[in-house]
Structure formats: structure tokens, C-alpha cells
Amino acid sequence: MHHNEIFPRFRKGKVLTPGNFGCLKGIPTLNITNGCLFRCTYCYARGYTQAPREGEIHLYVNLSSLLEEELARRRIFPPWIILNTSSDCFQSHPDILSVAYEVIRTLLDRGIGISFLTKGVIPQRFIDLFGRSPEKILAQIGLVSLSDRYWREYEPGTPSPDKRIENIQRLKEIGIVPEIRIDPIIPFVTDTEIEAMTLLRQLQEKGVKKVTLSYLHLRPAIYQQLMKELSPLHRRVIESCFRTQEWKAIGSSTKTKLLPKTIREKGYQRIKEIGERLGITAAICQCKNPDLKGDLCSSGRVKAVLGKRTPAQLPLFRC
């Protein structure tokens, strides 16, 4: 496995910057690290120009004090902040987790809600912290498949699917039902009837009510990563599915390839129907499927809430 090293970094300047893509637009986003220990093969953040060198993780060790100073200067707090847009705050390393804990506590102490997507294991002390204000937590767990085959091939650096499932139980004990993000769905690998059924059955047993769906899409850097890191069989699957597709401008990316529309439509329909039978609502991620009728995921709902209210109508969020 690839060697990862963590480097402490001191951030400067403003930390709360509004997101500029899709449903994150206008909501401040925050990342604890630049670079991510999990190194998913399909990770788009690994291809960012500002991404550190392979195997390097830059940890913003002064983030919570910077955040405290910035919030002290503000008259109005943002009601929500979205974590983990290009990293994961629950990467399995004690130093990362301790910065994450301080940052999240700083936010929750001021009544600022957090929305996050994670493929990590959420330690119990975070669960205890969330338990003080569960209504301020929008939790999404990233989980595409329960199969070892998928995990070892596409996300070998992440905690196992079983460990991620355990997050659901812990969150439920404090009254939070996480949403599951099934993304990236791999055509002909994780979108079969049996694969989807196995995953959704397990999620139903754990009390999950909502999942969001999105097929793999490519950007040039993701494509290169996949071709470098996947086994020949999976490289062939990806190559043949995307061969006919053009690079297009989608969202903030100028070069994106989506899967052929028919593959996506049929696959989403198949998974949605299985979900319906099990009492799970499956929404299609709108930002990544601009040509289909999408649904609003939880980030989208945060934005919808923000869009409808002016700061004056949000007295709870004022300092």
C-alpha cells in the first residue's frame, strides 16, 4: 500500500469561503486537510491543481483558532457549514481527528450546523458531541457496495464497509439517521440487481430511509488515476463504458465525461425500484446528472433552506 505522511500546515486568512459548485453554491465549506489518507481511486480532489504530492497530507493545525478569530469578527454566523468537500474529517489518524474535533466543537458551540459526507469511522467522542445538538448535524455516509471486491479495487485505503455501517447505529442512538451516498456507482459492477439488493437490504435493517445515487463520472485526472490503479478487468469496464462519450463542461469542471444516458437511466431506475420495495427513498444527485431529472440531496436541502430565508428571519443563528 502507498505510504502516506502527514505534514502540519498553518493556514492564513479567511477560512469560511462559500462553495462554488452545484448544490454547495453559496454555503461556506471547510476542509481539515489538503489531501486525504483514504486515496480513493476515483477521487476528483486528488487531481486538483492545489492538491499536495501523492502520499502527502497537509493538516491545518491552526484551523480551530483561526475559525474562532474569524467568527469573533462576524456579526452574523453562517447557519450551516459543509465539511469534507475535498477531504474527509474522519480520516483514521489521531492528529487529524483531534483538529477535526476542535473545529466541529467550535462550530457547534456557536450554533452553526455541519453537513458532512464521510467514508471514515466516526469515533464515539464525536458522537457524544453531536448528541448535544443532533438537529445541527446532517450526516452522510459514503457507501457504494458491501462487496470486498469493490472495496479492495476502488477504495482500498478506506475503512471496510462493515465499519462504515457501524456509524449508522452509533448515530441512530443519538437520534440522527444518516443519509447514505451511493457514489460512484460503477456500471456493471455495483449496479446489478443482486449488488443493489444486498446493500439496500442491509441499509433497511439499519433503519436508513434515504440514499442518494450517482454514477461514476470522469475527469481527465480521475481517468488517469483509474487506469493506473485498477486491475485490467476493471480498467476495461471503465474504458468500454466511456469510450463513446465526449468530454463536456459540467458544473465547475470544463472536462467531464458522463456515462451514456441509457446506462444511467436504467441503473437509477433499477436501484430506485429496489429502494421503493424496501421503504428507502433513492434520490439522484442533480449536480452530477444535469441531463436527468434530479432530486435534492441534503446539501441541496441546506441551500433550499438558506435560499428561502433572510438572515433576519434566522434569529437563532445570530451572535
Ligand code: SF4
Ligand atoms: S474519502 Fe473523499 S476526499 Fe478522501 S480520497 Fe476518498 S473521495 Fe477523496
